[in-house]
Amino acid sequence: MTLEACTESLRQHDPDRFGAVLVAEPQDRPALVTLYALNLEVARAPFQSAEPMLAEMRLQWWVDRLEEMGRGTAPPLHDVLTPLWEAWGAEAGGLAALAEPRRRDCERQPFATPDAVARYVEETAGQLMWLAARRCGATEGAREVVAHQARGAGLAAWLRALPQLQAVRLGLEPARPEDARVLAEQARDGLRMAARMHRKLPRRAAAALYPGPRVPRLLSEIMAGRTDPFEATTAITPFQRRASLARLALTGHWWR
Structure with missing residues (x-):
């Protein structure tokens, strides 16, 4: 049981974070x-x-194992x-907190308002980014910056996945384009606030704060009404992904 299985899972299912890990400091990668x-x-x-009950049992299995590890018991x-x-x-x-917000997913509960989506993103993507940033040298004083960046990156990722989420009743109901535009605006504002305060984060934390490729473009297209995220969003090409990661590696600039 080694890091190879985790790395391969990321490569297949989360290519943006996989790429970000490759440019992280070696001591932070595991x-x-x-x-x-x-x-x-x-x-x-x-x-x-x-x-739903069976789905929650599967989720609870992870919570139980993590809590055991927190008590010092090897898995x-x-x-x-x-x-x-x-x-x-x-x-x-402490990582069990990542699983708790997912309980609502077991019930297939769609969101009724943009604010409900934003809270969910804060509890999921927000917690994840903060945990990663802390391991990459972020201090408590930078928590606000990370929260802004997580809101922007997390909402953008949620909007990009919205067609799939709608299909499993975890998107927005009713599906109002104006609500999608509100979320895109909140994401843009979060990224802008984080960019203004980026000096509070060490360069070492860049991999943890990377939002993914072409995020500003996606948000601007939604806000302008050129993209309906309920139907489809523009796919990321391998070239675009490589170019974005190359910029991160060369400059350390996670902000936009």
Whole structure:
């Protein structure tokens, strides 16, 4: 049970974070890889059964293992938990917070308002980015900056995935274009606020704050009404992804 399984999972299912990890400082990569692999698992758990109770049982399994690790108990051999324990130790207990907001996903509850989406993103993407940033040298004084960046990056990712979320009743109901524009504006404002305060973060934290490729373009297209995120969003090409990551690697600039 090594980091290779976690790395391969990221490469296949979360290519933007996979790429960001590659440009992280070597000492930070094990913690980031295992954190992001865990995030994939808890995000997928609610979809492993169409029955809400069974889905929540699968999610609870992860919560229980993480809480055991927090009490100092090593996990059973596992592709994700074993390297996670090696990288995080008893601190892994605090990662159970990543699973709690996913309980609503087990119930297939759509969101009724943009504010409800924003709260969910704060509890999921926001927590994840803060945990990653802390392991990459961010101090408590930078928490506000990370929160702004997480709001922008998290809402953009949610909007990009909206067609798939609508299909499983985890999007917005009713599906109002004006609500999507509100979310895009909130995301843009979050990214702008984070950019203004970027000096509070060390360059080492760049990998943890990377928002993904072509985020400002996506948000501007939604706000201008050129893209309806309920129907489809523009796909990211391999070239665009590589170019964005090359910029991150060369400059360390995670802000836009």
